[in-house]
Amino acid sequence: MIDVATEFGVPSMVLLTYSAAFLGFKLHTHTLQEQENVDTTAFDSEGLHTEFAIPSFENPVPVSAFPGLSMEKQWTYFFLNQTSRMKKANAIIVNTFEELEPYAVRSFSKSDIAVYPVGPILSVGENKTDPLGSEVMKWLDDQPDSSVLFLCFGSKAYFEDEKQVREIALALEASGVHFVWSLRKPAPKGLMNSPSDYSDLRQVLPEGFLERTCEMGRVIGWAPQAEILAHKAVGGFVSHCGWNSILESIYNGVPIATWPLIAEQHLNAFMLVREFKLGVEISLDYGREVGRLVSAERIEKGIREVMEKESEVRKKVKYTSQLSRRALMEGGSSYSHLGRLFRDLLNLE
Known part of the structure; x- marks a missing residue:
């Protein structure tokens, strides 16, 4: 569609639902492949703990955090083509805010790509839930403030190995922490269906x-x-560390224990723990080694850390929550970037 817009002289914009840092990752790997003829699919052959400097990240990023598909040759053309088209857009709108990703946002100032961080874009109004959801909300009403751990791995991710589910259950019981656990049934093998309820x-x-x-x-x-x-x-x-889940959690001032499963979630988890200091680690590289389980002991450790009342992570998440709300207000960073987007579009010839 960007090619069609360009042909007719119509401004085109791309709205990204992932982080500014991941945008930088895609642009950087595209440059390595297109301009420097680097085979990025071979990075994992150097070892999962090998680190690379990426302009949108403050710290070197280990290969274990790279999206798995980005290192599979059959997907290389798709990613190259997608990024090439994205570069042709007049504006790239990112669902993030400058205070969360200052390093990544600043990294684009050196390029000719117009990036506008206008988030967090979230649904924060009241939603009507089904009867089961209402029952859970009523149960939460009876719990003390900040006492409940929520476990949820998104609408697409799940654990195929039932042994891993049992390890989570053992950890929850041993921790003694009150919890709400969204447990989904894997799709039948060979199908791309979303998980369902047991x-x-x-x-x-x-x-x-x-x-x-x-x-x-x-x-x-x-x-x-x-x-x-x-x-x-x-x-x-x-959390599985989907970007929208991260934004929702930060907006509400809830610290995250990372457990990435698919796509760019490993990169998001790396950012949360190493770059932002807004999360604690249960796992950063789950699924990279076939057959490996995260033990109940390791899960329990992460649970206790994320629920610690006076932790530095909790304090920083609460502060960042305030920043996320201010960013959307008049005079805030996202409010200002949105105004800049409108002005730039109106000035296009």
Whole structure:
């Protein structure tokens, strides 16, 4: 569509639902491949812990954080073509805010690509939930402030190995932390379907788990994530680190325990823990080694860290939450960048 807009002299804009840093990653790898003839698909052959400097990141990034598909040759043409077209746009609008990603945003000032961080773009109004969601919200109403851990891995990701589900259950029970756990059933092998809800959670949970934890938690299927994260009882979030989930959590002042699964989530987790200092690590490289499980002990450690009341991470998340809200107000950074976008579009010949 950008090519069509260019042909007819119509300004084109691209709206990105991922981070400014990941945009920088894509642009940098595109430059390496197109201008310097570097085979970026061979990076993983140098070892998962090998690090590379990327202009939109303050710290060197390990190969283990790279999106897996970016190192698969059959996807190289797709990514190159997508990035080439994106570069032709008059504006690239990113769902982020300058205070969250100052280093990444500044990195684009040296390029001829017009980037506008106008986020966080979120749905923060009241939503009507289904009866199960309403029951969970009522249960949260009875919990102390910042006492509940929320576990949710997005609408697409799931754990294929039931052993991993049991390790999570063991960690939750051992931690003693109150929780809401959105547990989804994997799609049938070979299908690209989204996960679904279990008809009987006892199929995958340790025997007696639901009975032993009935006072301290709720295990559900689909979850009204935005509403749960906005609830005052929620004090921590175990997340797959999808970018929208990160923005929702930061906006609501909830620290994240990282557990990336697919796509650019490993890169997001790296940013949260190493760059932003807004999260704690359960795993940064889950799925990179076939058959590897994250142990209950490691999960419990991450749970205790993310729920720590006076941690520096929690304090920084609360502060960044305030910054995210100010960014959208008149005079805020995102408000100003949106105004700049309108002015620049009006001035296009």
